[in-house]
Amino acid sequence: MPARDAAPAANKYRAHRERQRRRILDAAERLFDEHGIDRVTMVEVTSASGLRASTMYQYFSSKDDIVWAILGTVLADLAAQTKEAIETARTALDKITAMLEIMADRLTNDQAKVRFLAQFDAMYARDWPAERLLTLEGQINPLGFRYFGTLIREGIADGSLRPDLDPDLTMHAVINAVIGAQRRLASLGNRVELEYGQPVDRLFRETIRVILLGLRATEIRAARVRCAPPSRAERSG
Amino acid sequence: MPARDAAPAANKYRAHRERQRRRILDAAERLFDEHGIDRVTMVEVTSASGLRASTMYQYFSSKDDIVWAILGTVLADLAAQTKEAIETARTALDKITAMLEIMADRLTNDQAKVRFLAQFDAMYARDWPAERLLTLEGQINPLGFRYFGTLIREGIADGSLRPDLDPDLTMHAVINAVIGAQRRLASLGNRVELEYGQPVDRLFRETIRVILLGLRATEIRAARVRCAPPSRAERSG
Amino acid sequence: MPARDAAPAANKYRAHRERQRRRILDAAERLFDEHGIDRVTMVEVTSASGLRASTMYQYFSSKDDIVWAILGTVLADLAAQTKEAIETARTALDKITAMLEIMADRLTNDQAKVRFLAQFDAMYARDWPAERLLTLEGQINPLGFRYFGTLIREGIADGSLRPDLDPDLTMHAVINAVIGAQRRLASLGNRVELEYGQPVDRLFRETIRVILLGLRATEIRAARVRCAPPSRAERSG
Amino acid sequence: MPARDAAPAANKYRAHRERQRRRILDAAERLFDEHGIDRVTMVEVTSASGLRASTMYQYFSSKDDIVWAILGTVLADLAAQTKEAIETARTALDKITAMLEIMADRLTNDQAKVRFLAQFDAMYARDWPAERLLTLEGQINPLGFRYFGTLIREGIADGSLRPDLDPDLTMHAVINAVIGAQRRLASLGNRVELEYGQPVDRLFRETIRVILLGLRATEIRAARVRCAPPSRAERSG
DNA sequence: AATGAATGAGACTTCATTCAT
DNA sequence: GATGAATGAAGTCTCATTCAT
Numbered sequence: 001m002p003a004r005d006a007a008p009a010a011n012k013y014r015a016h017r018e019r020q021r022r023r024i025l026d027a028a029e030r031l032f033d034e035h036g037i038d039r040v041t042m043v044e045v046t047s048a049s050g051l052r053a054s055t056m057y058q059y060f061s062s063k064d065d066i067v068w069a070i071l072g073t074v075l076a077d078l079a080a081q082t083k084e085a086i087e088t089a090r091t092a093l094d095k096i097t098a099m100l101e102i103m104a105d106r107l108t109n110d111q112a113k114v115r116f117l118a119q120f121d122a123m124y125a126r127d128w129p130a131e132r133l134l135t136l137e138g139q140i141n142p143l144g145f146r147y148f149g150t151l152i153r154e155g156i157a158d159g160s161l162r163p164d165l166d167p168d169l170t171m172h173a174v175i176n177a178v179i180g181a182q183r184r185l186a187s188l189g190n191r192v193e194l195e196y197g198q199p200v201d202r203l204f205r206e207t208i209r210v211i212l213l214g215l216r217a218t219e220i221r222a223a224r225v226r227c228a229p230p231s232r233a234e235r236s237g
Numbered sequence: 238m239p240a241r242d243a244a245p246a247a248n249k250y251r252a253h254r255e256r257q258r259r260r261i262l263d264a265a266e267r268l269f270d271e272h273g274i275d276r277v278t279m280v281e282v283t284s285a286s287g288l289r290a291s292t293m294y295q296y297f298s299s300k301d302d303i304v305w306a307i308l309g310t311v312l313a314d315l316a317a318q319t320k321e322a323i324e325t326a327r328t329a330l331d332k333i334t335a336m337l338e339i340m341a342d343r344l345t346n347d348q349a350k351v352r353f354l355a356q357f358d359a360m361y362a363r364d365w366p367a368e369r370l371l372t373l374e375g376q377i378n379p380l381g382f383r384y385f386g387t388l389i390r391e392g393i394a395d396g397s398l399r400p401d402l403d404p405d406l407t408m409h410a411v412i413n414a415v416i417g418a419q420r421r422l423a424s425l426g427n428r429v430e431l432e433y434g435q436p437v438d439r440l441f442r443e444t445i446r447v448i449l450l451g452l453r454a455t456e457i458r459a460a461r462v463r464c465a466p467p468s469r470a471e472r473s474g
Numbered sequence: 475m476p477a478r479d480a481a482p483a484a485n486k487y488r489a490h491r492e493r494q495r496r497r498i499l500d501a502a503e504r505l506f507d508e509h510g511i512d513r514v515t516m517v518e519v520t521s522a523s524g525l526r527a528s529t530m531y532q533y534f535s536s537k538d539d540i541v542w543a544i545l546g547t548v549l550a551d552l553a554a555q556t557k558e559a560i561e562t563a564r565t566a567l568d569k570i571t572a573m574l575e576i577m578a579d580r581l582t583n584d585q586a587k588v589r590f591l592a593q594f595d596a597m598y599a600r601d602w603p604a605e606r607l608l609t610l611e612g613q614i615n616p617l618g619f620r621y622f623g624t625l626i627r628e629g630i631a632d633g634s635l636r637p638d639l640d641p642d643l644t645m646h647a648v649i650n651a652v653i654g655a656q657r658r659l660a661s662l663g664n665r666v667e668l669e670y671g672q673p674v675d676r677l678f679r680e681t682i683r684v685i686l687l688g689l690r691a692t693e694i695r696a697a698r699v700r701c702a703p704p705s706r707a708e709r710s711g
Numbered sequence: 712m713p714a715r716d717a718a719p720a721a722n723k724y725r726a727h728r729e730r731q732r733r734r735i736l737d738a739a740e741r742l743f744d745e746h747g748i749d750r751v752t753m754v755e756v757t758s759a760s761g762l763r764a765s766t767m768y769q770y771f772s773s774k775d776d777i778v779w780a781i782l783g784t785v786l787a788d789l790a791a792q793t794k795e796a797i798e799t800a801r802t803a804l805d806k807i808t809a810m811l812e813i814m815a816d817r818l819t820n821d822q823a824k825v826r827f828l829a830q831f832d833a834m835y836a837r838d839w840p841a842e843r844l845l846t847l848e849g850q851i852n853p854l855g856f857r858y859f860g861t862l863i864r865e866g867i868a869d870g871s872l873r874p875d876l877d878p879d880l881t882m883h884a885v886i887n888a889v890i891g892a893q894r895r896l897a898s899l900g901n902r903v904e905l906e907y908g909q910p911v912d913r914l915f916r917e918t919i920r921v922i923l924l925g926l927r928a929t930e931i932r933a934a935r936v937r938c939a940p941p942s943r944a945e946r947s948g
Numbered sequence: 949a950a951t952g953a954a955t956g957a958g959a960c961t962t963c964a965t966t967c968a969t
Numbered sequence: 970g971a972t973g974a975a976t977g978a979a980g981t982c983t984c985a986t987t988c989a990t
Contacts, residue, residue: 012969013973020974036360038275041959054976057961122359123273125424162450166443172433173418173443180417181410187362196409206403206410213399214451250949257949280984289951294986487970510834512749515963526972531965596833597747599898636924640917646907647892647917654891655884661836670883680877680884687873688925723990724952731953752980765955768982 017059024049024059025073028066033112037067037119071120074113078106092155093216096174100208103182108201111186118183148172155215162217174211181207258296261286262310265303270349274304274356308357311350315343329392330453333411337445340419345438348423355420385409392452399454411448418444491533498523498533499547502540507586511541511593545594548587552580566629567690570648574682577656582675585660592657622646629689636691648685655681728770735760735770736784739777744823748778748830782831785824789817803866804927807885811919814893819912822897829894859883866926873928885922892918 027048031040042063046056060066085098107114148171155161185192185200193199264285268277279300283293297303322335344351385408392398422429422437430436501522505514516537520530534540559572581588622645629635659666659674667673738759742751753774757767771777796809818825859882866872896903896911904910 052976119359122356169435169443173440177414177418177444180421181414184417203410206406207414210448210451214447292950529971643917647914650914651888651892651918654895655888658891677884677887680880681888684925685921688921763955
């Protein structure tokens with residue numbers, strides 16, 4: 001009976017299509033990471049996927065298509081992780097710390113994906129429309145850029161951040177530096193390690209530590225209170 | 238007399254060659270910045286230089302050749318500036334500050350060159366031999382990487398840096414973050430500006446400020462100088 | 475009862491097929507006119523018809539099939555119109571005039587179809603078998619080519635045509651010129667208008683007028699009627 | 712001595728280049744005529760010219776380029792012939808007759824080139840910019856379109872043309888019909904011959920004869936003089 | 949040293965068509 | 970009868986590079 005058969009058939013098609021798509025994206029992701037996005041041709045992706053050129057075009061009509069598709073999945077993962085981490089944090093400093101921790105974690109456990117983002121930034125930044133960037137970074141910080149200012153103000157209010165920070169500037173500056181460092185380390189990878197004699201994770205975590213030291217309230221509050229002896233809170237901060 | 242004619246002729250010849258070389262490099266630099274290194278072909282560089290393909294081969298036999306040549310000039314400039322700045326500084330913090338200032342200055346005044354370095358990192362990191370990286374970073378810090386550890390120790394000793402910094406790690410971490418941020422900002426350029434509503438220089442200088450805040454012992458000293466001897470808790474931060 | 479259900483089902487089926495066929499032909503006709511037959515691919519016709527490539531093959535298995543099908547309908551219309559017009563005419567000149575009028579009318583009111591014929595001539599003339607041409611022109615003049623000679627003789631006899639016309643040649647020559655002019659004007663369309671500053675219909679009607687002037691015995695007769703019995707010389711032209 | 716060698720070397724290059732160009736154009740012209748412009752691919756032209764695909768692109772970068780180049784030579788020839796013929800004619804009717812004679816001559820002696828023009832009209836009319844048409848037709852009538860009106864007026868004045876012709880319309884209409892007929896006959900070629908039983912030249916010359924009969928003053932002058940007996944000239948006209 | 953010509957290699961893309969469901 | 974998937978074949982075009990002058 002056609003009515004009964006139609007749905008399963010359609011499902012089967014869709015499932016097949018999805019599987020093929022994944023094969024292509026996986027092959028592409030691997031090749032991009034091994035040789036660099038710019039050095040990989042559609043022909044290579046095609047044969048690495050076990051397809052013929054003309055079949056490929058039924059799925060992706062250009063390398064850009066593939067790149068954007070990969071970007072989509074990478075960012076979706078990232079967004080989910082970030083959101084979860086922020087929700088469980090309490091003070092603003094904790095939230096910021098959680099965000100940066102996520103980035104350290106990704107660098108350790110998903111270096112290939114971070115490298116992909118690094119390449120993407122370097123190669124596509126030029127061409128892609130500004131809204132894309134909003135989407136991109138917006139997904140790293142799913143609460144939106146506006147939230148950055150709020151976060152700093154919140155931290156100043158709750159005493160976890162230095163009171164002299166510029167709410168409209170600081171968080172942007174921090175995120176940028178951290179993303180820059182993370183991607184650079186992912187790209188240069190073990191070269192950095194060879195050279196600096198330090199694993200990339202340690203370097204990155206140290207970067208985060210220094211930045212958080214630069215943000216946190218401890219010393220400043222001491223200065224503000226000025227001539228009173230430091231409270232216990234300050235001492236332990 | 239051949240002896241007399243030879244030298245001027247040779248000079249003229251060398252001068253001509255040097256001029257041609259510059260034309261090529263300038264054209265390439267411009268194209269690389271406009272369209273991205275990977276999207277520029279030798280054909281384009283050739284015709285932008287006003288040469289013929291076959292003439293090009295008398296100067297550069299591949300795009301890589303050109304890229305490395307440009308890299309050489311960019312790094313030489315950078316090295317000179319950095320060295321000078323460091324020499325005039327007194328405390329370790331001053332030296333670090335000077336190094337980071339140089340980077341901010343380059344971002345403001347030589348964004349194209351920073352963009353070039355950003356592209357270089359992203360695209361050539363993969364292939365180029367490790368010694369090259371040593372050269373690269375070695376020229377930013379002409380005193381050598383070993384010096385980084387010394388610098389931190391010096392700063393702790395002269396009281397300009399936090400005493401709890403790890404001499405083998407901190408400076409590497411800081412430099413990496415700053416380079417990462419600088420190149421990222423140069424690459425994304427006015428896109429970041431549109432999005433964050435802040436000019437890239439301000440963002441970058443804020444990044445530096447936060448990092449220096451994270452490094453310095455200043456506030457503690459400030460508090461100390463002003464009112465009372467620092468408690469032990471403050472000293473250990 | 476199967477006997478009762480079969481007929482309506484078959485009808486429904488046939489109606490559906492016919493509707494699909496028309497959709498395809500209409501889409502093709504439009505595309506052929508917009509972009510030129512040779513530049514239109516089956517893929518384009520297929521998607522303009524809202525079908526899938528594989529479905530198309532249930533109806534037409536090549537572009538040629540479609541072209542011939544369209545040709546069939548266009549010629550059928552034309553044949554009907556021509557036949558009717560000729561039947562109501564009295565003298566040979568009137569018949570010829572009627573035939574040419576039809577062509578002017580089509581140029582004015584069905585320019586797209588004339589353009590189709592123009593393209594067909596230019597592109598398929600090379601390949602198509604000679605019998606097809608017979609069919610083609612035979613339908614414009616449903617009475618057959620032989621009739622052309624008869625027509626001229628008839629006109630000479632009834633005094634409507636110049637007596638010095640060659641019955642085996644003239645009508646062919648005239649028809650050819652008129653078809654050539656008509657199709658050319660349809661093809662070049664408003665380009666001619668822009669250039670010559672005259673609408674295509676006016677140009678075409680003027681062409682017809684000149685040709686008819688070249689054919690008719692009228693003026694001589696006019697002279698005759700007005701003043702004096704015609705001399706023998708005038709009668710024989 | 713370089714000064715002496717340079718010029719001959721450059722000449723040699725240019726001569727070689729010109730020879731290659733001609734080989735390509737000749738091969739293309741032949742293929743276009745045999746199979747139709749649209750059915751010929753660059754690959755075919757290339758190999759018919761004895762070149763490699765990549766060499767071809769040093770000369771012509773698309774089929775269109777080739778088509779336009781051929782068009783250029785064809786029109787140049789035509790323009791030269793037409794101009795010469797017109798100059799030696801005396802009355803307007805003679806001039807028109809000369810123009811049409813040229814077209815008959817080309818049909819007889821250069822049918823392939825006329826076929827090329829026919830194809831060009833049918834296939835490129837759609838796309839090519841209007842100025843091109845001006846150039847095209849302008850070269851057939853090198854005196855410019857304005858001249859058409861003048862010619863008719865001149866003919867009416869010198870008594871060689873019917874006085875009731877519309878100077879702004881007639882010549883355009885005539886030329887269009889003649890070009891249409893000529894190209895149609897060239898395209899259909901021997902098919903027409905088979906069918907009509909008449910060689911194409913005869914048909915075309917008959918077309919011209921009828922049209923000229925339609926234009927010339929003879930009969931009209933009879934009418935104008937009205938009641939005088941026809942002169943001998945009129946009788947034999 | 950400069951350059952015109954030639955070209956192998958290969959990337960990208962589209963089409964028409966078949967087959968299994 | 971409709972359609973999703975697959976694909977061989979072919980065309981278009983560009984690039985890097987060599988060679989002879």
